[in-house]
Amino acid sequence: MFKTFAKAIQSLSVALLMGLPMASSAQQLSENASIVVESPWARASLGMSRPGGAYLTVRNEGSDPISLIGLRAEISGMASIHETRTNSDGVSIMAPADNIVIPPGGMFALEPGGYHAMLMQLQSPLVEGETFPLTLLFSDGTELEITVPVLGIGARGPEG
Amino acid sequence: MMRVAKIAAIGAAAVFAALFVGWWQVDGPGADSAPGKRSLPLTAMEFSLTDQDGRDVGPETLIGEPSLVFFGFTYCPDVCPTTLSDISGWLDEIGPDAEDLNTVFITVDPDRDTVEAMAEYVSYFHPQIQGWTGLPDQIAAIADGFRATYEKVEGENGEYTMNHTAGVFLFDATGRFVTTIDYHEPREFAVPKIRRAMQNRTERAES
Incomplete structure (x- = not known):
């Protein structure tokens, strides 16, 4: 039941994406149309004191490289992209990642x-079953707003 | 004269062979991986922590059953919930046998991860998973025994995060360290490793 709902939200967000450029200027139309965001999802948060985490896939269908330079979300006082790496000693390190180039x-x-997507300073909790808007900022000035469904805290992927 | 030289040559060869065998076992490819980095057996550790229900726990809580132990913190947005979800999946796959497995999440951030915080956090995952916290020196003691490391990393606006050893430690029922499972290791590798650690106990029980 929930999965169907999540899927519906997902298709809805994709549909919104497809629709968004229509409402923007002609300049943005061509730029936005070449960027496709798929399978967004976030983990439910425990209250508001802990940072939330969200995931998605960005595809560049255009002919030029594009950089994902940042995030913006009303739900977060500070949204940014972070990378988790494991060093040779097996220690997990989390660091901000900026200027991600997609060929x-x-x-x-x-x-x-x-x-x-690290969502710090949550303004409201991420509640399972709800959605929130997240804007992706690209190097060419494109701003793409997507709708992110919130899955359970134990979710492993967009399917739950 | 020839005979003396021959004996000397054989003697020298024997010395070299002995040296080589020694090197192979201690420092060479025959050595245990990362000597000094391997976790101590639980029987050689001393620590006193508190579980999610406020009970005192220590190495003796784990010894007697095979154990799966890992470090993390509840303010961790990515690796810790992912590890907890992965472990929940492994436990589901192992099925009823998993009831004999101690599965413990130990915080490296005791300042924020109180007993209540740990209790709430672990309640969202497999019911078998426990959450332990304690005084900073006790967290340091257990991490030292596991040869695990962690450090606080200050961020902006007074926020901070923790770097920490991310693997899952596996011990058999006698408390002997068996192996680690990488946090992103696929289930088809992780589950047999856990079963092997659980088997050690069965063999011992039968002998």
Whole structure:
């Protein structure tokens, strides 16, 4: 039941994405149309004191490289992309990742254990079953707002 | 004269062979991986922590059953919930046998991770997973025994995060360290490793 709902939200967000450029200027239309965001999801948060984490995949269907330079979300006082790495001693290190270049025809995945959207200073909790808007900022000035469904705290991927 | 030289040559060869065998076992490819980095057996550790229900726990809580132990903190947005979800999946796959497995999440951030915080956090994952916290020196003691490391990393606006050893430690029922499971290791590798650690106990029980 929930999965169907999540799927519906997902298709809805994709549909919104497809629709968004229509409402923007002609300049943005071509730029936005070449960027496709798929499978966004976030983990439910425990209250508001802990940072939230969200994941998605960005595909560059255009002919020029594009950089994902940042995030903006009303739900977070400070949204940014972070990378988790494990060093040779098996120690996990989390650090901000900026200027992520996606080559033409390439894709970039934010997924557990790799890159994630780090949503600090939550303004309201991420509640399972709800959604929130997240804006992706690109190097060419494109701003893409997507709708992120919130899955359970134990979710492993966009399917739950 | 020839005979003396021959004996000397054989003697020298024997010395070299002995040296080589020694090197192979201690420092060479025959040595245990990362000597000094391997976790101590639980029987050689001393620590006193508190579980999610406020009970005192220590090495003796784990010895007697195989154990799966890992470090993290509840303010961790990515690796810790991912590890907890992975472990929940492994436990589901192992099924009823998993009830004999101690599965413990130990915080490296005791300032923020109180007993209540740990209790709430672990309640969202597999019911078998426990959450332990304690005084900073006790957290340091257990991490030292595991040869695990952690450090506080200051961020902006007074926020901070923790770097920490991310692998899952596996011990058999006698408390002997068996192996680690990387936090992103696929289930088809992780589950057999856990079963092997659990088997050590069965073999011992039968002998």
